[in-house]
Amino acid sequence: MSPAVTVRAAEDPADREACFAVRKEVFVAEQGVPEDIEYDAHDADAVHLLALDADGTPLGTARLLHGAAAAAKNGGDPAVGSLGRLAVLRRARGLGVGAALVRAVEDAARERGLTGVDLHAQTHALGFYERLGYEAYGPEFPDAGMPHRAMRRAL
Numbered sequence: 001m002s003p004a005v006t007v008r009a010a011e012d013p014a015d016r017e018a019c020f021a022v023r024k025e026v027f028v029a030e031q032g033v034p035e036d037i038e039y040d041a042h043d044a045d046a047v048h049l050l051a052l053d054a055d056g057t058p059l060g061t062a063r064l065l066h067g068a069a070a071a072a073k074n075g076g077d078p079a080v081g082s083l084g085r086l087a088v089l090r091r092a093r094g095l096g097v098g099a100a101l102v103r104a105v106e107d108a109a110r111e112r113g114l115t116g117v118d119l120h121a122q123t124h125a126l127g128f129y130e131r132l133g134y135e136a137y138g139p140e141f142p143d144a145g146m147p148h149r150a151m152r153r154a155l
Contacts, residue, residue, distance in 0.1 A: 004054035005097060007104040009047065010061070019048045019061035019085075026087035033144045042069050042084075047112075049104045051088070051097045060088035062101040064108050064117075074118035080152065081109040083119040102132050106155060116154045123147045 010019050020039065027033040042065055051060040063085045065073060070082035083105045088097045109117050120143055121129050126136060134151040141148055 005051055005059060005092075005095065005100065007049055007051045007100045009108070010050040015050050016043075016048055018058040019050055019063075022050075022058050022061045022089060023085055023087050025089060027085075027144075030090070031144075031146070037144060045069060046084075047105075047108045049101055049108065051092070051101055053092075058089070059092035059095075060086075060097045060101055062086040062105050064105045066109070066112050066114060070114075070118070073120070074150075074152075077116075077118075079114055080116040080118050081105070081112070081114045083117050086119075098128065099132060102129075106153070110155055114155065116152055118150065118152045120148045121151050123149055126151070 010016050023038060024035070027038050028035045043063070047064040047066070049062050050058060053059055062083060065082040065084065067078055070080060071078045073082040074080050083102065086098060086101055106117055119129065119134065123140060126149060129151050132153070134153045136149045136151050138150045
């Protein structure tokens with residue numbers, strides 16, 4: 001990743017709007033996910049992370065669910081966080097932005113005392129997550145009309 005790219009928590013409303021704008025471009029416009037399912041009640045309490053270039057332009061985002069919200073997605077384990085909504089703008093792909101966001105989510109999970117991170121990966125992205133230490137488990141399943149697999153990494 002270029003040293004000019006930083007990842008930080010999205011703390012204020014403008015940061016969150018930047019995260020949502022990236023998600024809208026990647027998931028809604030590019031991948032055709034219906035907008036009414038892209039944003040959910042979990043957004044209010046999730047930890048949102050934002051990747052920015054040297055000029056402060058958003059490049060990517062991810063979110064971490066923890067506690068009951070994560071347990072509902074990971075099979076019931078409140079000690080395991082749930083990484084989701086990882087999105088990197090097309091122009092920033094291949095620069096390490098996605099990996100930096102995953103590592104930032106893991107750091108945020110550790111800060112909250114979590115023992116692992118679970119995620120639901122689009123099947124075309126399995127190799128990306130495997131290179132970062134995640135292991136797939138369970139059968140393939142559809143989510144937003146796309147095939148996914150559950151993956152987990154112990155912290």
